[in-house]
Amino acid sequence: xxxSAMPRxxxxxxxQTPPPHHGQSAMVQRVLxxxxxxxxxRVCHVNLRLSATSDDIGEPQPRKLAALAACRREALAxxxxxxxxxxYYVPAxxxxxxxxxxxxxxxxxxxxxxxxxxxxxxxxLSERVQALPLPLRLAVRRIYRHATLSLVQSPRVGFDAxxxxxxxxxxxxxxxxxxxxxxxxxxxxxxxxxxxxxxxRELLYLSxxxxxxxxxxxxxxxxxxxxxxxxxxxxxxxxxxxxxxxEIEAALHHPGPATIEYVGFADEAHKRTLLAxxxxxxxxxxxxxEGFPLVxxxxxxxxxxxxxxxxxGIPDLLPTDYPxxxxxxxxxxxxxxxxxxFAQDRTALMHxxxxxxxxxxxxxVFERGLRDALEQI
Numbered sequence: 400x401x402x403s404a405m406p407r408x409x410x411x412x413x414x415q416t417p418p419p420h421h422g423q424s425a426m427v428q429r430v431l432x433x434x435x436x437x438x439x440x441r442v443c444h445v446n447l448r449l450s451a452t453s454d455d456i457g458e459p460q461p462r463k464l465a466a467l468a469a470c471r472r473e474a475l476a477x478x479x480x481x482x483x484x485x486x487y488y489v490p491a492x493x494x495x496x497x498x499x500x501x502x503x504x505x506x507x508x509x510x511x512x513x514x515x516x517x518x519x520x521x522x523x524l525s526e527r528v529q530a531l532p533l534p535l536r537l538a539v540r541r542i543y544r545h546a547t548l549s550l551v552q553s554p555r556v557g558f559d560a561x562x563x564x565x566x567x568x569x570x571x572x573x574x575x576x577x578x579x580x581x582x583x584x585x586x587x588x589x590x591x592x593x594x595x596x597x598x599x600r601e602l603l604y605l606s607x608x609x610x611x612x613x614x615x616x617x618x619x620x621x622x623x624x625x626x627x628x629x630x631x632x633x634x635x636x637x638x639x640x641x642x643x644x645x646e647i648e649a650a651l652h653h654p655g656p657a658t659i660e661y662v663g664f665a666d667e668a669h670k671r672t673l674l675a676x677x678x679x680x681x682x683x684x685x686x687x688x689e690g691f692p693l694v695x696x697x698x699x700x701x702x703x704x705x706x707x708x709x710x711x712g713i714p715d716l717l718p719t720d721y722p723x724x725x726x727x728x729x730x731x732x733x734x735x736x737x738x739x740x741f742a743q744d745r746t747a748l749m750h751x752x753x754x755x756x757x758x759x760x761x762x763x764v765f766e767r768g769l770r771d772a773l774e775q776i
Contacts, residue, residue: 407438407439407440407441408439408440408441408484408485408776409440409441409442409443409481409482409483409484409485410434410440410441410442410443410483410484410485410486410487410516411443411445411474411477411478411481411483411485411486411487411508411512412427412430412431412434412442412443412444412445412486412487413445413447413470413474413486413487413488413504413508414427414430414446414447414487414488414489414518415427415446415447415448415449415450415489416428416431416444416446416448418448418451419450419451419637420664421607422520422573422692422693422694423489423520423521425693426518426520426573426693427489427518427520429573429574429575429762429765429766430487430518430769431444433765433766433769433770434769437770439770440773441481443477443481443483445470445473445474445477446470447470447504448466449463449466449467449470449500450463463496463500467500467503467504470504471503471504471507471508474504474508475507475508475511478508478511478512483512484512484513484514484776485512485513485514485515485516485547485776486508486509486512486514486515486516487516487518488505488508488515488516488517488518489517489518489519489520489521490517490518490519490521490524490543490559491521491524492521492522492523492524492687492688493523493524493525493526493527493528493687493688494527494688498524498527498539501542501543502539502542505542505543506541506542513547514547514548514776515546515547515548516546516547516548516549516550516773516776517543517546517548517549517550517560517563517565518549518550518571519549519550519551519552519556519557519559519560519690520552520690521688521689521690522556522558522559522688522689522690522711522712523559523687523688524543524559525558525559525561525562525563526687528540528562529562540562540563543563544563544564545563545564545565545566546560546563546565546566547565547566547567547775547776548565548566548567548568548569548772548773548775548776549563549565549567549568549569550568550569550571550769550772551568551569551570551571552570552571552572552573552690552691552712552715553570553572553690553691553712553715553716554570554715555711555712555714555715556690556691556711556712556715557570567775569768569771569772569775571765571768571769571772572691572715572716572759572760572765572768573691573693573696573760573765574696574760574761574762574763574764574765574766574768575693575696575697575700575760575761575762575765576762577700577761577762578667578670578671578674578697578700578701579671579674579675579700579701579702579753582700582701582702582753583750585675585701585702586702586746586749586750586753588675589675589677589678589702589703589749590744590745590746590749592678593678593741593744593745594744596628599628599629599630599631599658600624600628600629600630600631600678600679600737600741601631601633601676601677601678601679602617602621602624602630602631602632602633602677602678602679602680602681602737603632603633603635603673603674603676603677603679603680603681603703604617604632604633604634604635604636604680604681604682605635605636605665605670605673605674605680605682605694605697605698606636606682606684606692606694607636607637607638607639608634608636608637608638608639608643608644608647609639609643609686610643610646610647611684611685611686611687612682612684612685612686612689613681613682613683613684613685613708613728613733614634614636614647615646615647615650616683616728616729616730616733617632617634617681617682617683617733618632618634618650618651618657618659619650619730620681620683620730620731620733620734620737621655621657621659621681621734622655622656622657622730623730623731623733623734624657624734624737624738625655625656625657626656627738629658630656630657630658631657631658631659631660632657632658632659632660632681633659633660633661633662633673633677634651634659634660634661634662635662635663635664635665635669635670635673636664636665637663637664670697671701674697674698674700674701674703675701677703678704678741679703679704679705679706679737679740679741680694680695680698680703680704680705680706680707681705681706681707681733681737682694682695682705682706682707682708683706683707683708683725683728683729683732683733684707684708684710684713684728685708685710685728686710689710689711689712689713690711690712691711691712691713691715691716692713692716695707695713695716695717696716696756696760698752699717699752699753699755699756699760700753700756700760701753702749702750702752702753703749703752704723704740704745704748704749704752705717705723706723706724706725706733706736706737706740707723707724707725708724708725708726708727708728709724709726710728717755718751718752718755722739722748723736723739723740724736
């Protein structure tokens with residue numbers, strides 16, 4: 400924390416908190432809660448909530464322009480009244496609608512606030528910008544260039560901050576409160592299930608239902624695995640587009656050897672139950688804007704083994720030499736990784752995963768890292 404002799408600093412936190420509920424809004428809420436409890440910071444929050452539901456995120460809608468104009472007016476009024484030392488902002492992923500949001504909002508704010516903190520919760524913006532024609536590329540790059548501080552979640556996903564030439568970049572992994580304080584009992588119950596070769600294998604997919612995040616791959620892998628014994632896959636999360644919803648629901652109604660259940664959006668209590676009852680989390684993502692998936696931290700919290708892909712920052716998130724990656728996001732590769740997982744006693748691994756959460760992703764670790772990072776300003 401800052402020295403008690405230093406004056407209190409004022410932060411304009413211009414970012415969305417839930418609802419809608421997703422990893423980015425959840426982490427913004429953690430930042431807000433942490434700094435509001437810190438006597439060295441005075442936080443002025445303008446909630447940049449342009450989407451009412453998960454289905455609205457990234458979709459072009461005329462009403463978003465009015466909501467954006469209102470947020471802009473509120474932020475400028477806060478700047479005039481409070482004279483903040485810094486603005487905290489979550490940049491767009493490499494998607495057109497959020498990029499337009501940033502273009503209409505961020506330059507006016509940055510011109511009036513001494514310091515800019517960019518928290519890269521999603522990745523891939525620099526890849527999208529580099530594909531633009533040169534004049535447009537230069538114009539868009541100026542929106543994000545030379546931030547005072549970039550917060551990146553792992554070394555592998557720091558390339559956006561590097562491309563936009565942030566003055567400083569600090570690795571700050573996401574963190575979560577402990578939703579599974581009885582993890583030892585949860586692990587023991589899971590280990591007992593896995594020791595029974597006749598027990599149905601319980602798989603969980605917990606994320607937005609997006610094809611790039613691997614939901615269809617998880618479903619096909621469950622059917623492949625079920626050729627050798629009973630399997631149930633539960634899907635928990637919200638749809639993000641009507642087009643993908645139709646395709647996913649068609650797969651849900653297609654018969655196969657595995658039992659596949661869609662349980663909808665899971666609140667924190669339901670999520671905890673799903674994680675405790677699962678034998679493995681299946682998350683074969685290849686999502687272009689995936690950075691450091693919060694769902695994997697939730698699995699670590701419950702000591703739950705995961706089968707995922709070595710994509711973006713995921714190898715930085717899981718323990719070194721984690722053994723259960725699918726080398727590619729294909730049903731056969733995921734099913735093979737699950738077979739290897741279930742063929743061995745994984746009790747020690749489950750305790751290792753829980754210890755990895757405690758050491759790296761407990762909420763107090765995140766809060767300490769956030770305060771230390773902000774001292775760089």
